Each structure stands twice: as structure tokens, then as C-alpha cells.
Amino acid sequence: xxxxxxxxxxxxxxxxxxxxxxxxxxxxxxxxxxxxxxxxxxxxxxxxxxxxxxxxxxxxxxxxxxxxxxxxxxxxxxxxxxxxxxxxxxxxxxxxxxxxxxxxxxxxxxxxxxxxxxxxxxxxxxxxxxxxxxxxxxxxxxxxxxxxxxxxxxxxxxxxxxxxxxxxxxxxxxxxxxxxxxxxxxxxxxxxxxxxxxxxxxxxxxxxxxxxxxxxxx
Numbered sequence: 001x002x003x004x005x006x007x008x009x010x011x012x013x014x015x016x017x018x019x020x021x022x023x024x025x026x027x028x029x030x031x032x033x034x035x036x037x038x039x040x041x042x043x044x045x046x047x048x049x050x051x052x053x054x055x056x057x058x059x060x061x062x063x064x065x066x067x068x069x070x071x072x073x074x075x076x077x078x079x080x081x082x083x084x085x086x087x088x089x090x091x092x093x094x095x096x097x098x099x100x101x102x103x104x105x106x107x108x109x110x111x112x113x114x115x116x117x118x119x120x121x122x123x124x125x126x127x128x129x130x131x132x133x134x135x136x137x138x139x140x141x142x143x144x145x146x147x148x149x150x151x152x153x154x155x156x157x158x159x160x161x162x163x164x165x166x167x168x169x170x171x172x173x174x175x176x177x178x179x180x181x182x183x184x185x186x187x188x189x190x191x192x193x194x195x196x197x198x199x200x201x202x203x204x205x206x207x208x209x210x211x212x213x214x215x216x217x218x
Contacts, residue, residue, distance in 0.1 A: 033210075034207070061201065067199060075167060124174070135163055148184055185201065
């Protein structure tokens with residue numbers, strides 16, 4: 001990354017210009033996510049450069065042995081496997097409907113990233129089904145001594161039945177069976193933070209998401 005290392009409080013302007021140029025050269029809107037506690041001066045520098053805050057999120061972490069498994073539901077787990085194009089398409093369809101946005105499945109979008117992660121074991125993803133119908137999905141992104149739980153989404157008709165918590169708990173149980181690496185996530189609101197807190201996650205910091213509008217995305 002061209003950004004300054006942890007603890008550095010000067011030189012942000014040049015680094016931000018360099019990063020913005022890289023995004024622009026690839027026809028992308030600038031987006032940057034970071035932990036405020038690690039780079040406390042970066043937010044002010046970004047805002048001075050005209051880059052706005054989308055919204056803050058709670059950074060939460062879960063250590064091995066701290067997982068609290070909820071009561072099981074009628075959920076059936078359907079793990080994604082390498083080369084399963086149908087499964088990947090179903091997963092993307094669930095995410096698109098759950099988040100109310102079109103998840104880019106083109107050659108520069110999320111699909112090839114997911115497929116590559118499944119192939120090299122840096123991602124573990126699954127669809128949750130009830131009565132044979134896909135209702136939720138989530139992914140673990142693994143690397144650097146930790147895993148990130150992301151893309152947790154439930155279709156509107158299936159919400160508030162504990163399905164997402166059940167799905168996450170099963171993915172996390174499998175992860176901790178394979179690894180001693182902790183898991184982290186970012187919770188966008190108090191409802192999400194409460195759900196993850198019930199699974200044993202604790203808030204450890206603040207993730208800030210900054211972006212510049214106007215460039216082509218995806």
C-alpha cells in the first residue's frame with residue numbers, strides 16, 4: 001500500500017494523491033477502509049483531500065474458544081466448492097437480494113475474486129437453505145493470521161428467525177476446528193453488533209470507510 005505505515009502522522013497528502021491516481025487509472029472510485037485507532041490522523045487528511053466518510057462501523061473480534069453457539073434452526077448448510085459455478089451464482093443472487101444491490105458478477109467484480117478464493121482455500125463460503133430454498137449466505141476470508149467474516153446476508157422473508165446466526169456459528173465452528181486464527185468483522189449498526197455479540201464477538205475498535213464518488217465502479 002502507498003499509505004503511510006502505522007504511527008506516521010506526516011506525508012498523508014502525497015500518499016492519498018498517489019492512491020487516488022491508482023484508482024483513477026483503473027477507472028475505479030476511490031474507496032479506503034481502515035481502523036481509526038491504528039491511523040488516528042488519516043481521517044482528517046482524507047477529508048481535507050475531499051474524500052468523504054461513508055459511515056463508521058464497529059470492528060469486532062472473536063478468539064478461539066470464545067464462540068457461543070446459538071440454538072440450532074432448521075437451516076441446512078450448502079458449502080461452496082471450487083469450480084461450482086452454479087453454487088457461486090446462487091450465492092451472488094442471495095447476496096444481491098439480501099443487500100438490495102446488484103453484486104457485480106463480471107470479470108472485474110466479486111465473482112472471480114470469490115472463485116479464486118475458493119480455489120486456493122483463502123475463502124470459505126456457504127449458503128443457508130430452509131426447505132430447499134436459499135435464504136442466507138456468508139463468507140470467511142482467510143489470511144495474514146486472521147479470518148474476516150463478511151457478506152452475511154439474509155433474504156427479507158427469512159429474517160429474524162436466527163438463520164444468519166446459525167449459519168455464522170457453523171462457519172466459525174468449522175474455522176476453529178481447522179485453525180487457531182482469530183476472526184474479525186465490521187458491524188454496520190447496533191442490530192448487527194448485537195447479533196455478533198451474542199456469538200461471542202467483542203468490539204475492539206472502529207472501522208472507517210471513506211470514498212470518492214463519480215468514477216466508474218465495478
